[in-house]
Amino acid sequence: MSKEPELAWVSVLQLLSVVWMWVFVLGISGWIIHLIRLSIRLNDMPTASVGISIVAIPVFLIGAGVLTYVYVGLQRGRRDDVDAESSS
Amino acid sequence: MSTSSRETSGQHFEDAELLRPVLQPGSGFRVVTTLLIMVILGAWVIFSRQILYGLGVTGLNQPVVWGFYIVNFVFFIGISHAGTLISAILRLSNAEWRRPITRMAEVITVVVLAIGGFHPVLDLGRPERALNIFTAGRLQSPLLWDVSAITAYFMASTVYLYIPMIPDIALLRDRGAKPRWLYTFMAWGWQGTPRQRKVLDRAVSIMMILVIPVAVSVHTVISYIFAMTLQPGWHSTIFGPYFVVGAIFSGIAALMMVMITLRRIFHLERYLKQIHFDHLSKLLLISSLLWFYFTFSEYLTAFFGNEPSEMRVFYYKFTGPYAPFFWGMVACNFLIPVVILSFRRTRTIPGIFIASLAVVIGMWLERLNIVVPSLANPRLPYPAGFYIPSLVEWAMFGAGIASLMLGFTLFSRFFPLISIWEIQEGREESIPHTIERLEHYLPDPAPAPRSEAAEGA
Numbered sequence: 001m002s003k004e005p006e007l008a009w010v011s012v013l014q015l016l017s018v019v020w021m022w023v024f025v026l027g028i029s030g031w032i033i034h035l036i037r038l039s040i041r042l043n044d045m046p047t048a049s050v051g052i053s054i055v056a057i058p059v060f061l062i063g064a065g066v067l068t069y070v071y072v073g074l075q076r077g078r079r080d081d082v083d084a085e086s087s088s
Numbered sequence: 089m090s091t092s093s094r095e096t097s098g099q100h101f102e103d104a105e106l107l108r109p110v111l112q113p114g115s116g117f118r119v120v121t122t123l124l125i126m127v128i129l130g131a132w133v134i135f136s137r138q139i140l141y142g143l144g145v146t147g148l149n150q151p152v153v154w155g156f157y158i159v160n161f162v163f164f165i166g167i168s169h170a171g172t173l174i175s176a177i178l179r180l181s182n183a184e185w186r187r188p189i190t191r192m193a194e195v196i197t198v199v200v201l202a203i204g205g206f207h208p209v210l211d212l213g214r215p216e217r218a219l220n221i222f223t224a225g226r227l228q229s230p231l232l233w234d235v236s237a238i239t240a241y242f243m244a245s246t247v248y249l250y251i252p253m254i255p256d257i258a259l260l261r262d263r264g265a266k267p268r269w270l271y272t273f274m275a276w277g278w279q280g281t282p283r284q285r286k287v288l289d290r291a292v293s294i295m296m297i298l299v300i301p302v303a304v305s306v307h308t309v310i311s312y313i314f315a316m317t318l319q320p321g322w323h324s325t326i327f328g329p330y331f332v333v334g335a336i337f338s339g340i341a342a343l344m345m346v347m348i349t350l351r352r353i354f355h356l357e358r359y360l361k362q363i364h365f366d367h368l369s370k371l372l373l374i375s376s377l378l379w380f381y382f383t384f385s386e387y388l389t390a391f392f393g394n395e396p397s398e399m400r401v402f403y404y405k406f407t408g409p410y411a412p413f414f415w416g417m418v419a420c421n422f423l424i425p426v427v428i429l430s431f432r433r434t435r436t437i438p439g440i441f442i443a444s445l446a447v448v449i450g451m452w453l454e455r456l457n458i459v460v461p462s463l464a465n466p467r468l469p470y471p472a473g474f475y476i477p478s479l480v481e482w483a484m485f486g487a488g489i490a491s492l493m494l495g496f497t498l499f500s501r502f503f504p505l506i507s508i509w510e511i512q513e514g515r516e517e518s519i520p521h522t523i524e525r526l527e528h529y530l531p532d533p534a535p536a537p538r539s540e541a542a543e544g545a
Contacts, residue, residue, distance in 0.1 A: 010273045017273075028239065035227040049227035052236060055305070059240040062298055063247050066291050070251055071276055073287030078277040 018071045025064040029057045103511060106504045109354055110265055117501050124494040131487030135210070138480050143213040147477045151470055152463045156481035157211035159455045160488055163338070164204025165238065165310055166331070166451060170339030171197030172245045173303040176296040182525070184518050185367055187510045188359040192350065193343050194249040195505075199495030200342075201242045203488050208234075210484055230312040237302075237309040244302050248295040254278050254288060255509040270502070307335040314458065321390070321401035321462035330382040334451060337375035337421070341447035344368050346496065348441045350505055359506050362437065369440050372447065373429040380422045400465040400472070409474065410461050413453050420450025 032053045039049040101107075109117075137145045148155050171193035178186035208231075209218045225232050258278035261271035278284060311331035314322040324330075344365065351360040390398045405414040424446040428434045464473040477485075499505070 010269055013273050014276055025243075031222060031225075032227070032236065035225050035232075038224070039227055044226060045228040052227055052233055056236040056240055059298065059302055060243060062294070063240075063243045066251070066294050066298075067247055070254075070287060070291045073291075074254070074276045074278055074284050077281045077284030077287060078279050 014071070018068055021064050021067055025060040028060050032057055103508050105355065105358070106506050106508050106511075107260070107263065107265075109500050110260060110502060110504065111263065113501055117497065120497050121494065121501075124490045124497065127490040128487045128494065131483040131490070134480055134483040135487075138210075139215070145478060145480050147475050147481060149473060149475070151466045151473045152460060152475040154211070154459050154463055155475050156477045156485055157207050159452070159459050160485055161204050161207035161211075162310055162331075162455045162459070163452050164200050164207065164488060164492075166307065166335035166338045166455070167342045167448075168197045168200040168204060168241075168245075168339070169303055169307060169332075169335035170343040171195065171200075172241075172248055172299045173197075173336065174339065174343065176248070176299045176303070179292070179296045180300070183367075184514065184522060185364055187514045188356075188506045189343070189347065189364060189368075190252070190510070191249075191507045192346055192505055194245065194252075195496065195499050196339070196343060196346060197245045198242070198249050199492055199499070201238065201245060202495075203491050205238045205242065207488070230309065230316045233309045234313060237306045241299075241302050241306045244295065244299050248292075248299050250274075251288060251291050251295060252507060252510070253503060255280065256504050256507060259508060260503075304332055307332045314462075318467060319462045320395070320397040320465065320467055321458070324386060324389075326382060326386060330386060333375065333378050333382055334454060337372070337379050338448060338451035340368060340372045340375060341425075341444040341451070344372070344440055344444040345448065348437060348444075350496070350500070354500070354505065356506065359511070365437055365440050366435065369429045369435055369443070372425060372440075372443065376422055376425045376429075376447070383418075383421075397465070397467045401461050404461045404465055404472070405457055408461075410457060414457055417450050417453035417457055420446040420453065422450075424450075 036046060036049045036053055038044075039046040146155065146157075175186070175190040175193045178190065209215050212218055221232065221235060225235075227233075227236075254274075254276060255278055257271050258275040258280070261268070261275045265271055308328040308331065311327040315324055315327035317323060347360050347365070347368075351357060387402065390402055404410055425443040428439045428443040460475050464475060
């Protein structure tokens with residue numbers, strides 16, 4: 001695998017993609033919470049709304065969490081490789 | 089997970105043909121892409137009439153208020169089950185033959201979900217009003233469950249497609265594929281170090297477990313937009329599993345059609361072998377039998393109940409205006425695949441393609457048979473309706489299929505259609521792992537006879 005230094009702006013773009021994922025996920029979670037509040041205000045079956053949100057929100061959070069875990073893990077893994085090379 | 093030294097050594101690269109469409113794209117790519125874009129643009133030009141004049145330009149009417157758009161929505165979402173679900177199940181069960189299949193399956197899911205998910209918006213007389221769900225959505229409506237479930241599935245499937253692609257993207261980066269910045273950006277700094285491999289393995293494991301219940305729930309929830317109403321022919325407790333089985337069924341068929349087509353275009357005969365099609369066609373055969381079982385149960389229950397409103401829908405399909413579509417569906421989903429796939433002599437690759445095509449057509453007819461006859465024969469005492477799709481609806485159906493083909497064409501231009509690192513891992517690690525696993529399955533050695541044991545003591 002290549003050991004060439006990456007372009008700085010590409011690294012920023014990578015970080016932004018993870019941030020964007022969280023904006024998307026938190027946006028959807030916020031939207032679902034807004035709909036629950038709406039159903040409570042209108043007394044329009046809030047239990048069903050809460051039931052759906054209990055299933056939906058964690059899926060988004062896990063997806064974004066896994067992606068963040070991969071991003072952080074790959075960056076750390078790469079640093080380990082660089083550290084090992086410099087010590088040898 | 090391994091990144092073989094063969095990748096970087098500059099010597100002969102065993103899987104070079106998998107990179108060829110990316111590194112040396114032919115002129116065919118531009119021709120096909122241009123043609124498909126023209127088809128899609130043409131369809132949108134025709135669709136502009138609907139934007140200008142509303143749903144009056146479609147064949148939709150009272151009482152048939154859902155037609156092609158919803159049929160295609162359910163159909164495309166069903167096909168999307170091919171991918172992630174099949175790929176996740178095969179990975180989870182350590183099926184070694186999955187390796188050349190999973191990537192294509194996952195791509196189908198992402199592309200088809202995007203196409204299918206857009207169809208309900210087409211069905212709106214005022215498409216911009218789709219935005220009202222952000223401010224005034226009713227979360228207790230099954231329609232909004234669909235929005236949540238499909239968005240969640242799309243997100244999970246995209247992550248599940250992307251994560252296992254990282255080593256292959258890094259390979260393309262290192263081989264100088266252009267645009268370089270794209271591969272550098274998408275590779276996320278992958279160097280193939282042990283720590284990175286461990287992270288990726290763990291992430292793939294989490295996603296494959298997450299994606300299975302999400303995929304099942306998506307199609308169950310889609311069935312609820314029908315089953316939660318009191319319409320005759322829709323109000324059924326088995327609609328959830330019936331839709332899931334149908335989705336897996338059409339998904340496997342679509343996957344095999346894609347595999348056979350791409351195998352021929354990109355000369356992937358060395359990777360997609362008869363054995364892969366044999367295994368998948370057995371899954372298709374089982375799905376066909378399961379589909380027939382559910383269909384038989386569904387209609388037998390309605391027939392035995394003999395409820396007048398149910399019987400109007402029943403006879404509308406069995407002997408009425410929808411009889412050709414209903415019996416066509418039975419032939420395509422049951423008779424043709426069972427006859428072709430049951431015999432080794434006909435279970436050839438052309439035979440499998442014909443069976444898969446029949447199933448895809450049959451499952452589309454099934455969606456048509458579910459949506460239209462129940463609306464044409466409402467429970468309330470109105471005269472029976474009829475539905476003939478207009479040019480606008482046919483055009484958007486064509487655009488949906490063209491978009492699927494365009495999605496695959498673009499993907500194959502930028503990424504390998506077969507997971508290279510998984511193939512290499514298979515070569516290096518799966519044989520000893522499989523032997524080890526087989527040894528675990530076998531009974532433990534018998535204990536020594538008592539006399540020998542006593543002598544030993």
